[in-house]
């Protein structure tokens with residue numbers, strides 16, 4: 491027998507498990523709306539043209555494969571903070587920003603969680619209810635206590651702003667609040683600008699530490715600056731923030747694992763010391779980050795021409811998603827006019843939170859071979875015009 495005979499089977503990941511089930515399905519009509527990865531109109535994965543161009547330049551330079559520093563590629567670190575705060579931001583000039591290149595959004599969140607576990611001992615992390623499922627694992631596995639704050643209002647299919655504010659007001663000072671920078675996953679519902687301002691003021695009053703998860707900058711509206719509104723506003727209001735950034739979606743670098751953990755602080759000395767500790771944490775977790783993807787991101791963001799082209803490609807991706815959103819809404823309105831489907835185009839980003847119950851989701855999958863997470867979230871990035879009718883019929887069949 492094995493020493494590990496008593497190790498229990500771990501449950502499949504609720505999101506990545508959907509893709510595994512999709513692969514195993516033989517139905518020719520099958521549709522994967524589970525994972526949040528962009529697909530083109532033929533439902534094929536996309537490598538952005540700017541990424542290919544950046545790679546050609548990188549290959550032409552014939553660079554070596556030696557280790558990066560623990561904090562990562564300098565050109566990338568500059569690029570990522572410029573993208574987040576806008577170039578020439580005073581915080582950058584004043585040296586108040588600590589940044590480590592890390593393993594995409596997830597790894598950056600994990601470094602942040604490790605920092606919280608070590609330097610904010612006893613703090614509770616507040617997560618939106620619902621949130622991206624991995625947040626619980628990331629903080630939980632670091633031994634950080636987490637709780638939910640109210641976020642989604644099922645009745646209005648909108649934001650429960652009152653509940654959110656009540657819960658954050660009740661959070662002990664020194665707590666951490668995880669906020670989705672834009673395009674909230676899974677609901678697709680973001681606070682308005684006024685609501686963001688109130689949340690920032692509340693964080694200030696109650697001494698809460700905002701931790702922005704920025705996984706969709708450029709993907710929500712197609713505009714990098716608009717999508718960075720919230721973290722920039724918090725900084726403008728004098729708050730110190732932590733931010734995890736991901737280039738999985740906006741540059742389509744999913745498997746390259748490109749991202750950063752950023753701390754924008756109020757003084758330079760604190761930023762210097764925090765950076766030294768982030769490096770200490772990263773060193774033990776994975777030593778130093780991977781080279782290739784960071785070179786691509788740096789090349790694209792730091793090159794005027796490629797940067798402009800990237801913006802166009804991002805608008806293209808966001809635009810395709812917006813178009814199928816509209817098509818799906820209209821198809822549902824036609825097939826089931828007595829129900830209000832307007833939430834579909836009110837939500838933004840990659841996902842729609844349909845309100846389908848787990849039983850209805852099972853019907854979608856078992857009867858119609860439409861794969862999605864059991865919380866009722868569908869990724870519109872996995873939908874094309876040709877499949878809209880099929881999806882709408884399945885939804886109507888499942889909710890009737």
Ligand code: PLP
Nearest residue numbers: 526594595596622675705736738
């Ligand atoms: N945060 C949110 C809200 C996400 O939706 C995702 C990806 O789905 C991530 C973080 C991290 O993704 P990655 O680790 O691929 O950057």
